Amino acid sequence: MLASANLAVRFALELCLVGVAAWWGADTGGVALAVAAPLAVAVVWGVIVSPKARVRVGEAGRALIEAVLFLAGALALLDLGHTALAVAFAAAALVSGTLDRTLTPPAWVNGGSPGS
Numbered sequence: 554m555l556a557s558a559n560l561a562v563r564f565a566l567e568l569c570l571v572g573v574a575a576w577w578g579a580d581t582g583g584v585a586l587a588v589a590a591p592l593a594v595a596v597v598w599g600v601i602v603s604p605k606a607r608v609r610v611g612e613a614g615r616a617l618i619e620a621v622l623f624l625a626g627a628l629a630l631l632d633l634g635h636t637a638l639a640v641a642f643a644a645a646a647l648v649s650g651t652l653d654r655t656l657t658p659p660a661w662v663n664g665g666s667p668g669s
Contacts, residue, residue: 556656562649569642570626571595577629594622612654619650 571591578590601608602619610618623646630639 555652559649559652559656562645563653566623566642566646566649567598570598570622573626573629573642577633580633594625597622616650616654620646623647623650 571594574590574594575587578586578588597618600606601610602615602622606615623643627639627643627646630636630642
């Protein structure tokens with residue numbers, strides 16, 4: 554139950570990350586960056602971080618890239634002048650990421666290969 558609830562929170566955080574990238578892009582560079590920034594986040598997430606990612610970087614690599622993306626989102630919120638929101642976003646991402654890795658065993662535990 555807690556794992557399912559956390560997955561819903563993770564998904565909401567991912568959507569917020571894309572939204573923050575668009576907001577930051579619009580505020581910083583206009584329409585072009587408002588489109589490019591969230592597109593870049595979505596592509597990196599989809600290709601490397603998502604459960605059905607085409608590029609496998611292992612669990613440590615996946616966690617690192619995920620952390621960098623969420624940190625970039627928090628820094629974007631700071632740049633937009635929303636300190637409290639940046640801290641809350643970073644804290645929520647950290648807690649949810651920790652729960653995700655704690656509640657969901659890696660694939661190799663269930664017979665998959667390490668790094669998958």
